[in-house]
Amino acid sequence: MKRLITSALPYVNNKPHLGNLVGSVLPADIFSRFSRNQGKKVLFVCGSDEYGTPITVTAKKMGKTPKEVCDIFHDEHRRLYDWFNIGFDVFSRTTSENHHKITQDIFLEIYKNNYTTEKTEEAFYCEKDKMYLPDRYVEGKCPECGGLARGDQCDCGYVLKTPLELKEPYCVFCKSKPIVKETKHIYLDYSKLELPLIKWVNSKEKDWNPLTVSIARAWLEKGLKSRSITRDLDWGIKVPLPGYENKVFYVWFDAPIGYISFVNDAVGNITDWWGKKSDAKIFHFLGKDNIPFHTIFWPSTLLASGKYKLPDNIVGLSYLNFGGQKVSKSLGHGIFCEDAVKSRLPADVWRFYLSNILPLAGDTDWSDDDFLQFTNSTLVGNISNLYYRVLTFAQKNLELLPRPTLDAIDKDYLTKRSELISKYEREMDSIKLKEGLKTAIEFASLANKYFQEKAPWQEKDNTTTIYVSVNLCLDLALLLEPFIPDFSQKLFNLLGVERPYLINYLDINYFIAKPGFPITKGKIPMFFTRMEPLPARVVPKPGKKEAPKKVAKVEVKNEVKPKAKKQQSKAKKKTLAPKSKIKKKVMPKKKVKKIVKPKKVVKKLVKKKKGPVRQKIKPKPKKVVKKVVKKKVKAKAKKTVKKIPKKTIKKVPLKKKSFLKSLKKLVKKVKMVKKKKK
Numbered sequence: 001m002k003r004l005i006t007s008a009l010p011y012v013n014n015k016p017h018l019g020n021l022v023g024s025v026l027p028a029d030i031f032s033r034f035s036r037n038q039g040k041k042v043l044f045v046c047g048s049d050e051y052g053t054p055i056t057v058t059a060k061k062m063g064k065t066p067k068e069v070c071d072i073f074h075d076e077h078r079r080l081y082d083w084f085n086i087g088f089d090v091f092s093r094t095t096s097e098n099h100h101k102i103t104q105d106i107f108l109e110i111y112k113n114n115y116t117t118e119k120t121e122e123a124f125y126c127e128k129d130k131m132y133l134p135d136r137y138v139e140g141k142c143p144e145c146g147g148l149a150r151g152d153q154c155d156c157g158y159v160l161k162t163p164l165e166l167k168e169p170y171c172v173f174c175k176s177k178p179i180v181k182e183t184k185h186i187y188l189d190y191s192k193l194e195l196p197l198i199k200w201v202n203s204k205e206k207d208w209n210p211l212t213v214s215i216a217r218a219w220l221e222k223g224l225k226s227r228s229i230t231r232d233l234d235w236g237i238k239v240p241l242p243g244y245e246n247k248v249f250y251v252w253f254d255a256p257i258g259y260i261s262f263v264n265d266a267v268g269n270i271t272d273w274w275g276k277k278s279d280a281k282i283f284h285f286l287g288k289d290n291i292p293f294h295t296i297f298w299p300s301t302l303l304a305s306g307k308y309k310l311p312d313n314i315v316g317l318s319y320l321n322f323g324g325q326k327v328s329k330s331l332g333h334g335i336f337c338e339d340a341v342k343s344r345l346p347a348d349v350w351r352f353y354l355s356n357i358l359p360l361a362g363d364t365d366w367s368d369d370d371f372l373q374f375t376n377s378t379l380v381g382n383i384s385n386l387y388y389r390v391l392t393f394a395q396k397n398l399e400l401l402p403r404p405t406l407d408a409i410d411k412d413y414l415t416k417r418s419e420l421i422s423k424y425e426r427e428m429d430s431i432k433l434k435e436g437l438k439t440a441i442e443f444a445s446l447a448n449k450y451f452q453e454k455a456p457w458q459e460k461d462n463t464t465t466i467y468v469s470v471n472l473c474l475d476l477a478l479l480l481e482p483f484i485p486d487f488s489q490k491l492f493n494l495l496g497v498e499r500p501y502l503i504n505y506l507d508i509n510y511f512i513a514k515p516g517f518p519i520t521k522g523k524i525p526m527f528f529t530r531m532e533p534l535p536a537r538v539v540p541k542p543g544k545k546e547a548p549k550k551v552a553k554v555e556v557k558n559e560v561k562p563k564a565k566k567q568q569s570k571a572k573k574k575t576l577a578p579k580s581k582i583k584k585k586v587m588p589k590k591k592v593k594k595i596v597k598p599k600k601v602v603k604k605l606v607k608k609k610k611g612p613v614r615q616k617i618k619p620k621p622k623k624v625v626k627k628v629v630k631k632k633v634k635a636k637a638k639k640t641v642k643k644i645p646k647k648t649i650k651k652v653p654l655k656k657k658s659f660l661k662s663l664k665k666l667v668k669k670v671k672m673v674k675k676k677k678k
């Protein structure tokens with residue numbers, strides 16, 4: 001049996017954060033690696049979603065073309081997924097010629113099958129820019145909360161049925177007030193597809209997770225209406241009908257078709273994997289905000305085209321929260337994938353912890369302390385130490401594995417081994433990936449316990465114990481491969497083992513390393529070493545939501561900065577630039593108060609540099625560190641000065657010897673002025 005696995009297409013107007021990774025890419029990768037380990041034929045596809053107004057808006061702000069923006073962020077996403085060892089068979093893009101053709105073909109099938117209608121409607125139009133203003137091209141006041149909202153949605157969660165709902169609308173490009181003008185669009189009549197959708201969702205109740213089923217049902221109970229699938233834009237896939245030359249498909253119509261195009265990109269054959277008679281099972285991994293699109297609109301496209309089978313499993317994931325809040329690009333909180341790269345910890349260390357907090361059944365919360373504790377106790381203490389102990393002992397005592405003579409204890413442990421492996425397979429197969437990881441960890445404890453109980457250093461003939469222990473280590477590496485693939489690959493390479501498969505364990509006497517297996521003469525490494533605490537970050541307090549207007553500003557800032565290239569070159573450098581670290585610590589956003597006491601911060605930093613992990617970085621002499629901090633403080637101080645009323649500035653003696661002293665005074669004065677005003 002074949003498995004076609006997809007992870008949600010990342011929208012490429014920004015850098016990915018750990019929420020993106022954990023919310024679809026990583027679980028999809030774990031599941032596809034596991035499926036390959038089962039011996040199944042697997043195709044794991046993904047690619048970037050490159051149309052829609054957020055991209056064109058970002059492009060205008062960056063002074064680039066939409067294509068250039070997509071190129072930058074597509075490469076950025078690909079580089080980061082590579083770093084995390086995501087084993088896509090293809091990571092393609094929706095701007096490819098192939099995707100255009102497949103989207104147009106599918107649309108024409110739907111059109112031919114009479115699922116579409118044409119409607120004339122009113123829309124905002126900017127007379128200055130001479131264009132319609134769909135989705136994010138128009139902003140105004142939210143009809144729900146009164147805050148700043150975009151033409152398609154508001155940060156308060158309100159989804160606008162049409163941009164015309166906006167109060168006090170303005171064009172995002174020239175800020176002028178738009179007029180209302182008629183335009184025609186193609187609508188897909190989803191109500192015609194309600195019955196087959198209900199049947200399909202009902203048939204999947206047992207396989208899908210409860211969250212996915214409940215969201216799909218809620219949509220179906222409300223009843224489906226027709227929705228527009230075209231837009232008045234030039235960035236997108238052209239609608240292949242006369243009279244629609246200036247229109248493109250709505251990004252939500254074309255993006256999921258990417259799954260099909262990417263299959264074609266990967267293997268050049270769609271029918272085998274997605275045709276109505278294909279024996280492949282299709283699994284979509286995605287975040288919960290994407291569930292309606294994947295349980296209602298996407299299957300509708302497939303049904304209406306009449307050419308493709310429906311997906312078998314929609315794996316809707318909840319959110320990874322950060323400090324109790326959803327990780328958010330626009331709010332700038334959360335951990336970005338780039339931060340993981342910069343941490344200098346191996347990707348496996350990140351993957352291991354993230355696998356343990358996958359939001360497969362409800363939201364989970366990131367915790368720095370938990371990350372540290374889990375890594376040191378489980379990955380290092382339980383797993384890494386086991387390999388070091390067993391393999392160094394084996395190397396000292398044997399050259400070739402013997403034919404084992406199993407005693408009662410050995411047999412008892414081997415029974416437990418079989419039980420745990422089949423438990424693991426059941427859990428992983430039903431996408432209970434966290435449970436699968438737990439079972440693998442239990443397996444590591446079993447192997448440790450066996451080695452301890454048999455105490456081969458005291459045995460007269462310890463060859464059987466070594467035989468069993470080495471094999472338990474190899475079994476464990478196979479179970480852990482979906483979570484920490486780099487480690488397993490290194491181990492198999494070190495021991496000269498060919499890729500093993502789970503299916504072989506159907507024979508309970510199966511061992512990866514058979515009698516006569518040569519014990520490596522290579523150096524046995526400590527695969528993982530103890531982790532040091534992550535540098536302190538500003539964790540936003542839960543519940544403190546910024547006002548909608550501020551939010552919009554933050555987002556603009558994020559989108560404008562063309563950081564991608566800089567970071568790429570930074571990442572290539574082997575050592576971390578300590579400057580950026582210091583900046584992070586000394587300058588927490590909006591916490592001006594801390595700047596008054598920079599001395600303490602410097603001390604802390606210097607202390608931490610002595611820690612074992614940081615020893616690899618060439619420590620800068622104290623003086624230099626101080627200078628850097630000073631510079632930063634100066635820079636910030638300038639900003640602060642701007643906000644102070646002119647009168648105050650004149651009175652402050654800026655050219656004193658001790659800059660810090662004057663800064664203290666300055667802050668005091670500002671406080672005084674503020675008090676007086678009150």
Ligand SMILES: [Zn+2]
Nearest residue numbers: 142145154156
């Ligand atoms: Zn609102």
Ligand SMILES: [Zn+2]
Nearest residue numbers: 126129171174
């Ligand atoms: Zn305009």
